[in-house]
Each structure stands twice: as structure tokens, then as C-alpha cells.
Amino acid sequence: MRWAVAETGDGGARLCPLGSDGRPAGPVLYEPALADAVRSRPEVERWVWRSTGEIYRRLLAAGVRVERCYDVEAAESLLIGHEEGQAGQARSLAAAWARLHGLPVPPDAPARAADTEPTLFDSGPVPLPPGTDELTALLEVYAGQVARVARTEHPERMRLLLAAESAGMLVAAEMSRAGIPWRADIHRELLDSMLGERVSGGTEPRRMAELADVVSRALGARVRPDLPQDIIRAFGRAGISLSSTRKWELQEIDHPAVAPLLAYKSLYRLHTAHGWSWIDQWVRDGRFRPEYLPGGTVTGRWTTNGGGALQIPKVIRTAIRADPGWRLVVADVDQMEPRVLAAISRDPGLMKVAGRDEDMYADLAARAFGGDRAQAKLAMLGALYGQTSGDALTHIAELRRRYPAAMAYVDNAAHAGVEGRLVRTWLGRTCPPAAIDHETDAERERSGGYGGTARARGRFTRNFVVQGSAADWTLLVLAGLRHTMHHAGLRAELVFFQHDEVIVHCPEEEAATVATAITDAAANAGRIAFGRTPVRFPFTTAVVECYGDAK
DNA sequence: GACAGACGCGCC
DNA sequence: AAAGGGCGCGTCTGTC
Numbered sequence A: 001m002r003w004a005v006a007e008t009g010d011g012g013a014r015l016c017p018l019g020s021d022g023r024p025a026g027p028v029l030y031e032p033a034l035a036d037a038v039r040s041r042p043e044v045e046r047w048v049w050r051s052t053g054e055i056y057r058r059l060l061a062a063g064v065r066v067e068r069c070y071d072v073e074a075a076e077s078l079l080i081g082h083e084e085g086q087a088g089q090a091r092s093l094a095a096a097w098a099r100l101h102g103l104p105v106p107p108d109a110p111a112r113a114a115d116t117e118p119t120l121f122d123s124g125p126v127p128l129p130p131g132t133d134e135l136t137a138l139l140e141v142y143a144g145q146v147a148r149v150a151r152t153e154h155p156e157r158m159r160l161l162l163a164a165e166s167a168g169m170l171v172a173a174e175m176s177r178a179g180i181p182w183r184a185d186i187h188r189e190l191l192d193s194m195l196g197e198r199v200s201g202g203t204e205p206r207r208m209a210e211l212a213d214v215v216s217r218a219l220g221a222r223v224r225p226d227l228p229q230d231i232i233r234a235f236g237r238a239g240i241s242l243s244s245t246r247k248w249e250l251q252e253i254d255h256p257a258v259a260p261l262l263a264y265k266s267l268y269r270l271h272t273a274h275g276w277s278w279i280d281q282w283v284r285d286g287r288f289r290p291e292y293l294p295g296g297t298v299t300g301r302w303t304t305n306g307g308g309a310l311q312i313p314k315v316i317r318t319a320i321r322a323d324p325g326w327r328l329v330v331a332d333v334d335q336m337e338p339r340v341l342a343a344i345s346r347d348p349g350l351m352k353v354a355g356r357d358e359d360m361y362a363d364l365a366a367r368a369f370g371g372d373r374a375q376a377k378l379a380m381l382g383a384l385y386g387q388t389s390g391d392a393l394t395h396i397a398e399l400r401r402r403y404p405a406a407m408a409y410v411d412n413a414a415h416a417g418v419e420g421r422l423v424r425t426w427l428g429r430t431c432p433p434a435a436i437d438h439e440t441d442a443e444r445e446r447s448g449g450y451g452g453t454a455r456a457r458g459r460f461t462r463n464f465v466v467q468g469s470a471a472d473w474t475l476l477v478l479a480g481l482r483h484t485m486h487h488a489g490l491r492a493e494l495v496f497f498q499h500d501e502v503i504v505h506c507p508e509e510e511a512a513t514v515a516t517a518i519t520d521a522a523a524n525a526g527r528i529a530f531g532r533t534p535v536r537f538p539f540t541t542a543v544v545e546c547y548g549d550a551k
Numbered sequence B: 001g002a003c004a005g006a007c008g009c010g011c012c
Numbered sequence C: 001a002a003a004g005g006g007c008g009c010g011t012c013t014g015t016c
Helices: A034-039 A052-061 A072-082 A093-100 A134-150 A155-178 A184-195 A206-219 A228-237 A258-274 A276-282 A314-319 A336-345 A348-354 A360-368 A373-385 A392-402 A404-418 A441-446 A452-487 A508-530
Strands: A002-007 A013-018 A029-031 A046-049 A069-071 A291-293 A303-305 A326-333 A493-497 A501-507 A539-544
Touching: A002 A034, A002 A052, A002 A134, A013 A034, A013 A134, A029 A034, A034 A052, A046 A134, A052 A069, A052 A155, A069 A072, A069 A155, A072 A093, A072 A134, A072 A155, A093 A134, A134 A155, A155 A291, A155 A452, A155 A493, A184 A206, A184 A258, A184 A276, A184 A314, A206 A228, A206 A258, A258 A314, A326 A508, A336 A348, A336 A360, A336 A373, A336 A404, A336 A452, A336 A508, A348 A360, A348 A404, A360 A373, A360 A392, A373 A392, A373 A404, A373 A452, A392 A404, A404 A452, A452 A493, A452 A501, A452 A508, A501 A508, A508 A539
Parallel strands: A002 A046, A046 A069
Antiparallel strands: A002 A013, A013 A029, A291 A303, A326 A501, A326 A539, A493 A501
């Protein structure tokens, strides 16, 4: 049975049971303590609430875990995106309620920085009109959503998507609470050894200052390596013209300043993005606790708010260590996107390749590229990203010949984008509409086809259907893994998730069970998302004490 | 001083 | 070998 619950602002909650039509199936109750209200109803299969981020953080703090939820604001985002002409509408409960009643729709509140506690000055949730209480609005909007789901292209898939997104919200809240085990002492030692000690009162670490001197000497003038204009001018005086100071452009140049400059840029990056001040700001009690935002990107991939948790440089990963007696189970999907493409396109040849656990790129290479794995990988990625030039094009043509249905799937998505149509992931997440393009028909005529913005749109929609469908699938993996680990009575905790990779922190003796649970969750997610399919989703799994040792 | 956008680079 | 998809974030730079 489903129940709806809304906080009342005094620590209490109003709640009510729901029927299968999404409408109230019993009286509205008031309970003075939210946590008790939820804890005392273990028979509830799914809690329907406004927003997981807020209510579930409080429940977790009170020691209450829930099995399933339905996040009305997350659902509203996905439904608005799916519905013709609704894209870009506000997604708050208040906005959804206003639309139901034909009232002016309040805009969404801007996101709060993750490392700041909520304060009096925060706007909090977008307020409902005076006199409208949250549970009432919640019940109306939820019932409306149940009806809207039934009108979508594939109602079963959309129901699954909403459940999966909500499960992701639960995982995100639990993962933020657990935190990534982080050894600040090891991180500091690493900074000391790479950057040199911090010069007291100085502006930059010793090693960076030294490299800046070397660069300046090589260019015959005092330069600041972190100022692109400075560098471009200095190279210009040396007779070398640069259009930027990007790494790949610098690498082409034969000049003694290049090597120390690239070394400087690498250290600069480490210092500014994951240096000493990052530790002070983000590591508390041996844990790094980023705030995860499921569905934070248009494709459904997650983002994090603060701390750059999804861009942790490889060198820093040595600071991520399991607690004594515990292990990190690090698992990442092998060739996730090609496998997802095989599943959604149902291309017979590609399904055959994806139906084996072996390295797909090596297999593709053996079949079509004379055994050159790198070539096969670049061709596949080029096809997924819409590469338009370079050597890989001939190899993409080979893929097109051998796997016509798979390539037609992404080509059709690209064509839809160029023509200004929307595309959807397998479960129905819909891409946002293009920004208004002022290119006129006449201009298009003159330039002999669609212009740069339309082609860019085609690359976006081409990639969207694959990256997004992969994100659909990973949500189901996370949900299944969370479920299995809990019901097996494990102490294991999900502590990290990054697109195609999870880290579970667990007692050493649970590691093997966790690894199996991950493999099972992947297979189940494949069946649930894509139906009967020969496509397999193998993981590479490492049980380590240190994340840095996982690859 | 605040803000927006560009740049550059880390991750997938 | 060439420069295609999705992000976050720190810094600089130009503008108000």
C-alpha cells in the first residue's frame, strides 16, 4: 500500500493512505513526530512525498530507513519534460499545484550551495498559496500525475522511470549521509610530495613557484603560467602563434617552455581543485560527503553539488581508504554505452557481441578492425558522439555496414535533433528543446544544409538516447543493489556512484557477497529495463583497501 | 563589489 | 589521431 506524507513544519506530519487510482483511500491523520509516523508503519510499501532530499534527510537522521518512495517533484520534472510543449516549466509542488488550478505558476527556487547549512534566509521549498496545506496539494498533484503517466507513450516504462528516479533519490540521500571514507592525512602527504610545502605567506606552493621560474626563463620574460593571455603573448614573441593554451595545442609545439608549463598546469589544477583548502572545506570525521543530485543532468546522469565529487583526480584516489577491517568493493560496468545501444536498438549483430562478458571492443576489433582494439573503441565512441572528421570516420562506416540497426538508431536520433524534434531515452526521459535557433531557411539554403547549431543539436540528441538510456539502467542497478544489500542484512554501504561505477564500503567478510549482489543487480536491471535481451552487463570488480589500487 | 561568460581541465 | 557527447568548478576578465 502507498501512503502520502507531508511535513507540517512543527516536526510533525500529515499522512493518508492511497488507493490504486492515486486518490486518498482513508482519513488524513496528524502525527506529532514525522519519524515515528513513518517508523510505526512498516507495512507501507511506498511513501509518496514532495521531495526526498529534505524529508528523507530528517528521517535518516532519526534512524528511519524507507524501502521505497515516490518523489512528486522529481516525477513532475520528468512528466513536464515528456509532455509536448511543457518543457521548461517549473517543477516544484507549488508550481504543479498552480498549473492544476490555472493559477500563476511560481518559478523554481535557485539551488543552495551544498556546504552551507539551511538558514533563515534560504527560501526553502517554493511556498504554496496561504491557506493551502502541503498534504492537500500533494494529494491533488499526485493523483494528477498518476493520470498523466497513463497518457504517456509507454506508461509502464514511465512508471518504471519515476520509481527508478525516486529510488535514486533514496540512494543519493543515504550515500551523502554515509560519505566516502577519506584519509585527510594521506591526502595532505600527497599534496606535500607533489606540490612541495606551502611557503608561509607565499601565494603558491614551492614546486609551482619553481616551475613558474623555469617557464619564465625559457620564454625570456616573467610570465604567470596561469594567465592564458600572458602565455600566448610570450610564445608570440618567440615566433610561435597559439590560439589557446590548451594542453593538446601546447603539446604540438617544440619549445623548452612547454614541458614545465604543462607540469605547472597540472599542479595548478590539483592545488586549486583538490588542494589543502578543499580538505578543510570538505573532509569531516574521515568522510567526504558530497550532495548528490540524481537527474542533475539532462540525460539523467547525476551531478554533485560541491566538492567536485564526480571529478576526483586519479592521483587523489589513494586517499580513499576503507576503515580498518573493511574493504572497498569498486565495480565499474564494462563498455556500458555500446551494450546499452545493443539493448535499445536490438541490432542482431551487436546484441551477439554484447551478449558475451568478454571485452566488447576487443571482440568488435577481431570481427571488423583487424584486431585493433583502440580503433574499434574510437569508432564506437565516434558513432555515439557524432564525430564528423578524422581517421575514425572510415571505421565508423565499417560499423554502419556491420551493425546497421544500431547505427540507424543513433542516426535517427541525430536526424530528429537536426530537424528540431525531441528524443527520449528507453524509459522515457525526454531531452530538453533546443534554444531558439535564428538560422533562417534562406541561410540554410545558402550554406548548403543545416548549419552549425543544428548539427550540434544532432550530436546532442544522438548521444542523448544512449547516455540517457544507460542512466535509466544504472538507476535500476542502484535500486536493486540497495535492496539486496539491505535484505541480506549486510553492514555494507554504498558510498560512491559515478556514471558507470559504484563503490561499496563493507566489512571484509561481506566483500564477496557484495560483488555477487552487484553482478545480480546488473542482470536484473537489464531484464527490467529492456525486457528479454541477450545483452549482458558485466562489471570489473576489485576488492581493495585503497581506491587508488582499484585500477 | 557583484555578476556573467569564457577558459581550461578534471571526471565519465 | 583529432578535437564528437555529458558535467562541476576555480580563475580570469569584462561589464555594470
